Amino acid sequence: MLTAEDKKLIQQIWGKLGGAEEEIGAETLWRMFHSYPPTKTYFPHFDLSPGSDQIRGHGKKVVAALGTAIKNLDNLSQALSELSNLHAYNLRVDPFLAQCLQVVLATRLGKEYSPEVHSAVDKFMSAVASVLAEKYR
Amino acid sequence: MVHWTAEEKQLISGLWGRLSVEECGAEALARLLIVYPWTQRFFGDFGNLSSPTAIIGNPKVRAHGRKVLTSFGEAIKNLDNLKGTYSQLSELHCDKLHVDPENFRLLGDILVIVLATHFTKDFTPACQATWQKLVGVVAHALARKYH
Numbered sequence: 001m002l003t004a005e006d007k008k009l010i011q012q013i014w015g016k017l018g019g020a021e022e023e024i025g026a027e028t029l030w031r032m033f034h035s036y037p038p039t040k041t042y043f044p045h046f047d048l049s050p051g052s053d054q055i056r057g058h059g060k061k062v063v064a065a066l067g068t069a070i071k072n073l074d075n076l077s078q079a080l081s082e083l084s085n086l087h088a089y090n091l092r093v094d095p096f097l098a099q100c101l102q103v104v105l106a107t108r109l110g111k112e113y114s115p116e117v118h119s120a121v122d123k124f125m126s127a128v129a130s131v132l133a134e135k136y137r
Numbered sequence: 138m139v140h141w142t143a144e145e146k147q148l149i150s151g152l153w154g155r156l157s158v159e160e161c162g163a164e165a166l167a168r169l170l171i172v173y174p175w176t177q178r179f180f181g182d183f184g185n186l187s188s189p190t191a192i193i194g195n196p197k198v199r200a201h202g203r204k205v206l207t208s209f210g211e212a213i214k215n216l217d218n219l220k221g222t223y224s225q226l227s228e229l230h231c232d233k234l235h236v237d238p239e240n241f242r243l244l245g246d247i248l249v250i251v252l253a254t255h256f257t258k259d260f261t262p263a264c265q266a267t268w269q270k271l272v273g274v275v276a277h278a279l280a281r282k283y284h
Contacts, residue, residue, distance in 0.1 A: 027262070030262055031262045031265055031266075034262050034263070034265070034266040035262075035265055035266040035269040035270075036269070095246075099246050099249070099250075099269075100265075102250050102253075103249060103250060103253045103260070103265055106250050106253035106254045106257075106260075107253045107254075107256075107257045107258060107260050108257070109254070110254050110255075110257050111254060113250070113253075113254045115164075115167060115168045115171045115172070115189050115192075115193065116171070116189050118168060118171075118172055118250060119168075119171050119172045119189075122172050
């Protein structure tokens with residue numbers, strides 16, 4: 001469960017990204033494909049070369065969805081309901097995207113990515129994963 | 138046996154040469170205890186773990202973090218024999234410490250994030266991929282002697 005403090009930290013950190021959503025999304029996906037090659041199996045239809053427009057476009061979508069989630073921390077289930085359907089039937093929720101997003105945030109924020117922020121983001125991503133997996137069975 | 142390319146070995150030793158084992162070890166262990174509080178159960182005699190500040194400042198946490206990362210250093214010197222390097226530690230973690238190997242994976246992921254905060258832009262995707270592979274292999278070697 002996200003505490004009030006967790007929510008505040010998450011919103012603060014998100015606020016610091018200032019318009020870099022598309023890059024952050026693209027980089028997160030790129031790192032995920034490189035650190036966890038099996039994740040590529042879900043994107044056989046994508047051009048996965050460096051700078052791919054599809055990776056950029058998709059990264060932007062993913063981060064936008066996370067942004068929506070962050071604006072609706074008190075009601076993640078409803079906010080992500082549609083995405084839950086998609087992930088339940090077509091995808092697979094693993095911790096790899098969350099790990100890569102954290103690494104991207106950490107490389108951009110350095111020491112500001114404190115243990116408290118790390119903890120809050122980790123809890124948030126767990127909550128998102130949980131909601132996305134809701135419709136599996 | 139795990140195969141390491143010359144580039145991977147370079148990415149590992151290059152980063153390793155630039156980090157403080159004491160600082161990174163302490164930070165990684167502290168973050169493990171903060172982000173995944175159930176791991177505190179293994180450190181009952183460490184004293185005050187009541188808040189992130191207490192954990193970060195706890196001298197036993199710092200000392201143990203340094204120990205853990207020093208052991209990592211051994212792995213890096215023996216990339217071609219990780220199983221052998223970690224054989225005894227694996228038995229120890231199973232028989233004496235009763236640590237669920239899932240926690241090795243968690244610590245590995247946290248170490249990667251700590252490296253990201255320290256090296257920022259230098260922690261490139263290729264760097265991350267290599268280090269994710271390393272922490273995964275170490276976790277596997279540590280779990281190998283479980284029964």
